[in-house]
Amino acid sequence: MASIRFVAIGDSFTEGVGDELPDGYVRGWADLVAQGWAESRRESIEYANLAIRGKLVWPIVEQQLEPALALRPTHLSFNGGGNDMLRPRTSISHIADAFSQVLRRCDEEGVRLILLSGANPSAQLPLARVIQRRGDLMSEAVVQRMDGRADVVRALNWPDAELSDPSFWSEDRLHMNSRGHHRVAARVLDALGERVPDGWWSQPELPDATALGRRDYLREHLGPWVKRRLTGTSSGDGREPKFGGGWIEVEPR
Numbered sequence: 001m002a003s004i005r006f007v008a009i010g011d012s013f014t015e016g017v018g019d020e021l022p023d024g025y026v027r028g029w030a031d032l033v034a035q036g037w038a039e040s041r042r043e044s045i046e047y048a049n050l051a052i053r054g055k056l057v058w059p060i061v062e063q064q065l066e067p068a069l070a071l072r073p074t075h076l077s078f079n080g081g082g083n084d085m086l087r088p089r090t091s092i093s094h095i096a097d098a099f100s101q102v103l104r105r106c107d108e109e110g111v112r113l114i115l116l117s118g119a120n121p122s123a124q125l126p127l128a129r130v131i132q133r134r135g136d137l138m139s140e141a142v143v144q145r146m147d148g149r150a151d152v153v154r155a156l157n158w159p160d161a162e163l164s165d166p167s168f169w170s171e172d173r174l175h176m177n178s179r180g181h182h183r184v185a186a187r188v189l190d191a192l193g194e195r196v197p198d199g200w201w202s203q204p205e206l207p208d209a210t211a212l213g214r215r216d217y218l219r220e221h222l223g224p225w226v227k228r229r230l231t232g233t234s235s236g237d238g239r240e241p242k243f244g245g246g247w248i249e250v251e252p253r
Contacts (some may be wrong), residue, residue: 005073005075006033006034006045006075006077007047008048008077009068009078010055011080011082016051018176018177028181030049030185032181032185034047043252046248049243050244060078061101065105066105069105069106071247076114077116080098085138086131096141112151112152117159119158119176120159120163120164122135123166124166136158143156156187179204179205183201183203
């Protein structure tokens with residue numbers, strides 16, 4: 001059995017949406033962390049990813065946490081609340097309660113928690129100041145729940161002003177592109193005390209990055225998002241996690 005068994009739970013951020021490879025595979029920061037971790041230690045690690053896009057924070061906890069812990073990991077990464085934050089009636093304390101629950105269960109099972117906050121997309125979005133304020137409140141509330149817990153690995157992306165630059169984001173303005181996911185992976189590996197591969201903190205800007213005009217953005221991205229909210233549907237409905245069937249072995253290259 002590998003000495004490191006890393007399982008990730010969450011929503012589109014952890015699934016890797018925005019970092020699509022040419023063959024259509026969705027990679028993302030968690031996949032990159034698994035590979036970078038194996039290379040830093042020069043040994044294979046076991047990795048699973050149960051994240052599904054579109055999930056609210058409590059469904060993540062209710063549907064993904066226990067299956068993840070059943071795998072008997074050494075480390076579990078958790079992020080959520082981004083989809084909740086965009087809903088104006090959501091209670092910040094209710095979001096923070098989910099993080100407290102994950103920490104409690106990790107303590108009970110002897111699993112080390114890797115805590116992430118999502119990157120801040122607000123500068124590019126409608127209602128930017130509202131999103132910024134709610135994101136600040138959520139980030140502060142979650143960090144307070146971890147007060148005094150030096151054993152929790154913290155990879156906090158919300159305060160990273162550079163990561164808010166459009167060059168780190170995909171055209172939907174809600175999900176990071178490959179450049180953004182590499183920067184998040186670098187932060188996680190650094191927080192773990194592992195070696196960060198050269199260039200991951202700030203890869204060159206993507207040559208094919210495109211910025212949609214307001215009309216195209218509203219039609220292609222914001223409109224469909226609003227429709228899902230009104231109809232009570234999710235981009236993750238009917239999806240299965242990409243690595244939910246058990247461990248995969250990640251070898252150093």
